[in-house]
Amino acid sequence: MNEGVVWLTIFILSVFVGIEVISKVSSTLHTPLMSGANAIHGIILLGAILVTGATDSTLALVVGLVAIVLATVNMVGGFVVTDRMLQMFTRKKPAPKNEGAR
Amino acid sequence: MPTWVQVVYLLCAIGFILALKGLSGPRTARRGNLVGAAAAVVGCVLPFIYVDHLDHVPLMIGAIAVGTAGGVFGARKVQMTQMPQMVALFNGVGGGAAALVALLELNHMLEVQDALDALGADVDAYGWFVYAATAFTIFVGSVSFAGSLITFAKLQELMTSRPVVFAGLPVAFGLMLLGGVGLSVLTVTDAAIGIGIALCLVGLVFGVLLVLPVGGADVPIVISLLNAFTGLTVAAGGYVLSNTLLLVGGTLVGASGTFLTLLMARAMGRSVGNIMFGALKGGSTLG
Numbered sequence: 484m485n486e487g488v489v490w491l492t493i494f495i496l497s498v499f500v501g502i503e504v505i506s507k508v509s510s511t512l513h514t515p516l517m518s519g520a521n522a523i524h525g526i527i528l529l530g531a532i533l534v535t536g537a538t539d540s541t542l543a544l545v546v547g548l549v550a551i552v553l554a555t556v557n558m559v560g561g562f563v564v565t566d567r568m569l570q571m572f573t574r575k576k577p578a579p580k581n582e583g584a585r
Numbered sequence: 586m587p588t589w590v591q592v593v594y595l596l597c598a599i600g601f602i603l604a605l606k607g608l609s610g611p612r613t614a615r616r617g618n619l620v621g622a623a624a625a626v627v628g629c630v631l632p633f634i635y636v637d638h639l640d641h642v643p644l645m646i647g648a649i650a651v652g653t654a655g656g657v658f659g660a661r662k663v664q665m666t667q668m669p670q671m672v673a674l675f676n677g678v679g680g681g682a683a684a685l686v687a688l689l690e691l692n693h694m695l696e697v698q699d700a701l702d703a704l705g706a707d708v709d710a711y712g713w714f715v716y717a718a719t720a721f722t723i724f725v726g727s728v729s730f731a732g733s734l735i736t737f738a739k740l741q742e743l744m745t746s747r748p749v750v751f752a753g754l755p756v757a758f759g760l761m762l763l764g765g766v767g768l769s770v771l772t773v774t775d776a777a778i779g780i781g782i783a784l785c786l787v788g789l790v791f792g793v794l795l796v797l798p799v800g801g802a803d804v805p806i807v808i809s810l811l812n813a814f815t816g817l818t819v820a821a822g823g824y825v826l827s828n829t830l831l832l833v834g835g836t837l838v839g840a841s842g843t844f845l846t847l848l849m850a851r852a853m854g855r856s857v858g859n860i861m862f863g864a865l866k867g868g869s870t871l872g
Binding site for chain 1: 602608628633636638641651660669678683685692712815816820831837840
């Protein structure tokens with residue numbers, strides 16, 4: 484089996500899955516979803532670790548370490564900021580109920 | 586790569602799918618985000634376990650610690666009203682990281698090819714499509730980095746949030762796009778690290794020009810679009826590095842991000858084309 488076609492297959496199927504899983508998102512969740520997806524592409528950290536771990540020149544090492552710092556900020560910051568946004572969502576919900584009960 | 590590692594990468598990829606699925610429903614959103622975070626952490630720990638000759642481990646762990654501190658600090662300190670620009674900033678640094686990773690990989694590919702040529706072997710170590718994917722990652726990653734920094738500056742009011750248009754903008758825009766395509770073709774035909782760096786610089790200028798004409802109110806949609814761009818660069822990087830998790834994770838974000846951009850534009854009653862280029866045609870998009 485042609486390896487390039489295997490990669491293409493994974494790519495095409497992922498495109499359809501990516502569209503399908505978020506197709507029913509409510510408009511209030513647009514920003515947290517964008518933020519969560521943003522955190523997921525922070526997985527480039529994995530790529531940064533793989534290339535940096537294989538470097539031997541000093542310049543390449545420095546570039547690789549910069550890439551690791553940037554990718555980590557993307558990944559960790561992305562997930563934390565998404566969680567903060569969603570925390571706000573879950574807190575909002577009980578509030579109107581309580582006011583109604585009063 | 587051992588089989589068990591490939592299986593764990595698959596499980597992480599499933600984690601990302603479940604994360605996006607969870608994030609699109611109000612009840613499951615927070616859990617979805619945590620599932621995504623867990624999958625990302627597991628994926629990034631793996632190379633430390635299975636790669637035989639991973640060099641510079643202490644330095645890399647130090648860099649991860651610095652990045653974690655910066656990310657947590659930024660994410661916790663930001664005001665609720667400033668969330669969109671924080672997402673833009675995180676997205677931008679991710680795009681920058683992808684471009685740097687691709688530059689390093691291009692450097693590595695050239696070294697391998699040089700070693701083969703020195704042996705007198707008349708073979709191409711990498712196919713043309715690998716070079717094309719590397720060029721794509723360098724260019725679009727740089728566009729995403731520079732574009733996101735401009736969106737950040739606009740929302741943070743470090744610069745005017747009104748559309749910035751000057752007389753030669755469409756010409757400069759076209760020239761940068763042509764330059765990007767031309768340098769990408771050169772990367773495939775006569776790859777050199779200098780061409781990669783030039784591609785990076787052209788991408789940075791193109792990213793700035795792309796976002797300048799967008800008005801402040803439309804900026805969140807541009808952030809979403811650049812987010813999808815970064816996803817696609819990560820996917821291309823995954824192909825170059827032969828890593829399935831990067832390919833699947835990046836493609837998921839690229840596809841769902843593009844779709845989300847269309848949904849957001851529709852919710853605002855605008856078309857994406859009008860948001861990006863409306864100011865160039867004279868139809869103003871006031872911020």
